[in-house]
Amino acid sequence: MRFRKTAIAIIVNDNKILFIKRDNIPTIAEPDKWQLPGGHLEEGETPIKALKRELVEEVSYSPKKIHYIGSLKNKVREVSIFWSYVDKNEAEDALAQVKETAPMQTKDSQKNINEETNPLRQSSSEASKITIKMIIKTDTAGSLEALEKELMKLKDEEAAIELLKGGVGNINEDDARFS
Incomplete structure (x- = not known):
């Protein structure tokens, strides 16, 4: 087995951490799993250079300030x-930049498809909706019920919310595996 060097980022905005979901391709490592953004270093690449490249590839943006932890x-x-x-x-500047400059990119047999050529984009406005999948944990059943009710009221032309799981108590390993 060969030795691999990788770089990952913990990116925080408004008390939230950015995760990406891996493609569901059986031949890649950890298919269909959530992970921190980042990836493998290419020959002669420094960790910070690799990270910035991977961030642009994966989320179409690299933060202005990135600090090395270890x-x-x-x-x-x-x-x-x-x-x-x-x-x-x-965050607002990055979102505006991404909307202006980055075509929608999806993986299809390891090639990118832009917005104009994506058959899902052409066939239905529903296909262009982003689905935000959520797992909710609260301190009481009443809070959980109220939060679920309010989330289901949210309607948007560009995004839909899918509640995967709700529960009372601390977030645990089962919750992480479920995602």
Whole structure:
């Protein structure tokens, strides 16, 4: 087994951490799983350069300030870990930039399809909706019920909310696995 170097980022905005969902392709590592953005270093690439490249590839944006935290290493892998806080202004600027410049990208047999050629975009306005999948944990059943009720009221032309699971108590490993 060859030794691999990777870089990942913990990107925080408004007390939320950015995760991406891997493609559901059986031949890739960890298919259909949530993870922090990042990826493998290419030949001669520094961890920060690789991270910025991966961020642009995966989320079409790289934060202005990225700080090195440290690295973890075992026999087969070394992971360089970075952190960034993105404030409201930077997040809004990034979103506007992405909407203007980045075509919608999906993976189809490992090739990108832009918005004009994507058959799902052409056939239905529902296909262009973003689905936000949520797992909710609260401190009491009443809070859970109220939050679920309010979330289901939210309607948007561009986004839909899908409640995967709700419960009372602390977030645990089963919740993480469920996502």
